[in-house]
Amino acid sequence: MTRDELENLLKKQKAAFRSSPPDYKKRMQSLKKLSVIVDENKERLIEAVSSDFGFRSHQETLVLEIFPLHDEIRHAMKNLRSWTKRRKVSGSWFLLPASAYYQYQPLGSVGIMGAWNYQVLLTLSPLVDAVAAGNHAIIKPSEIAPASAEVLRKIINSNFPEEYIHCVTGDTELAKDFSSMPFDHLFFTGSTQVGKMIMAAAAPNLTPVTLELGGKSPAIIHSSYPLARAAKRIMAGKLFNSGQTCVAPDYVILPKELNNEFQDAVKKVVNKFYPDIANNEHYSHIISDKHYQRLSRLLEDAQSKGASVVEISSGTASIEGKIFTPKLVFNVNDKMEIMQQEIFGPILPVVNLENFEEAVEYVNEKPKPLALYYFDKSKKRINWLLRHTLSGGVTINDTVYHLAQHNLPFGGVGSSGVGHYHGFDGFKTFSKKRPVMHQKRLAASDLLHPPYTGLKNKLIRFLGKLAKR
Structure with a gap:
């Protein structure tokens, strides 16, 4: 699609919105239709996702993308009527007898840019929020995962009129054009580096943006917590999609005296999760040779600066199949690239700090992470950590799953993102909270x-x- 075609599409959507903003009935019908077409085409979507990665398990895409998407649609439909109701507020006494209330109204035509690591979920989940809020939308899946992008284009465009919901596909030039369009809101999921470019492109139009980015999300293990349980839950979150998850634990902090016990626990759980990992039907491949080589360079740089790398699976790496086996990295320091950039792969550095306060101070010295994981049974220490740290989200004694809580907002802070979505917070993101005095x-x-x-x-x-x- 050319820039002129994209501009004309946006003008058409804005005109259609002004003529007839979607009411409650149309929103509900559209959400139901979206659920139906995803269900009818789930095998096509799963196969396309696997094709993009070289291989990703059927079950992983079902559990991490298709099921959560259906559940999010169900949640929106269940709560939409209450979300759209006017809400009365107390009026100022000196303006009596005036009444006051606010109501949420759609913004217009919004743009949504998805991400390759969970192409289906991260493109359609914000669409659910946008449609629930009553907007028209143009979505652009990531060009890094072209097979799934093409399936999304076909199933969306064959079921919705282009002046209401439309999917466009294309290369990085289209992405640049897309981000510079005068949308009424722009939603982007991706890296912090690209997020900065998206915000800059949107600025001349004063387009409000939601940026769902990433960063280095730490997992802190207190010495009193059962290490085997922590290792199991950390590695489960780390190895979903072979570590290619924005909220995957990026590194672990624990006392040095626990290194050997942690290594043994991690080896045990990884080989239980993924026996014969090189041939395992549940272990995802790395998205591309470029990303595979990036992960290899991170390890080489760390080793050249004194780190020790431990293979924790029973298999071997394979560039041909883009299978990158899980590894622990000890003796790391902040001069290593592995501790400076988001890993986005099955590599887990271990930072040795001897006490709880040191761990919190270390995290606070870094850019604010998208997620923070803490393993401890002490309510006093947990509350202290919550008061003295700031992150996009927090899960205590587990990883990743806070993003599946529909009644919690999902989003980063600082370099890990701007704004929130999921559930009512997503509805609010794509709405104007409009005040009215009568x-x-x-x-x-x-x-x-x-x-x-x-x-x-x-x-x-x-x-x-x-x-x-």
Whole structure:
């Protein structure tokens, strides 16, 4: 699609929206249709995703993309009527008898840019929120995963009119054009580096943006917590999609004396999860040779600077199949690239800090992470950590699953993102919270108009005294 074609599509959508903004009935019908077409085409989507990766297990795509998407649609449909209701608020006393309320209204035509690592979920999940809020939308899946992008294009465009919901596909040039369009809101999921470019491209139009980015999400293990349980839950979150997950634990912090025990626990759980990993039907491949080589360079750089790399599976790596086996990395330091950039793969550095306070200080010195994981049974320490750290989200004694809580917002802070979505927070992201005041025929505010005679001056002084109470 050319830039001119994209501009014309956006103009057509905006005109259609102005003519007839989607009401509650249309929104519900559209959400139901989206659920139906995803269900009818789930095998096509799963096969396309696997093709993009070279291999990704059928079950992983079902569990991590298709099921969560259906559940999100169900949640939106269940709650949409209450989300769209007017909400009365107390009016200011000096404006009585005026009433006041607010209501959520759709923004118009919004743009959504998906991400390759979970192409189906990260393209259609924000679409669910946008449709629930009553918007028209143009979606652009990631060009890095072209097979799944093409299936999305076909199933969306064959089921929705282009002036309402439309999917466009193309290369990085289209992505640049897309991000510079005067959407009423722009939603992007991807890396922090690209997120900066998206925000810059949107700025000339003053297009509001939601940026769902990433970063280095730490997992802190207190010495008193059962290490085997922590290892199991950390590696489960780490190895979903072979580590290619924005909220995957990026590195672990624990006392040095626990290194050997942690290594043994990790080896045990990884080989239980993925026996014969090189031939395992549940272990995902790396998306491309480029990303495979990037992970290899991270290990080489770490080893050249004194790190020790431990293979923790029973298999071997394979560039031909893009199978990158899980590895622990010990003796790391902040000069290593592995500790400077988001890993986005099955490599887990171990940072040795001897106490809880040191671990918190270390995390706070870094850019704010998208997720923070803490393993401890002490409510006092957990509450202290929550007060003294800031991250996009937190899971205590587990990893990753906070993003599946529909009634919790999902989003980063600082370099890990701007804005939130999921559930009501996603509905709000794609809405204008519009304030309304309704004045009556006789109003106290009429007494505040000029000219300010002696009686009105007395009234103003009286109001000033009341306001200070």
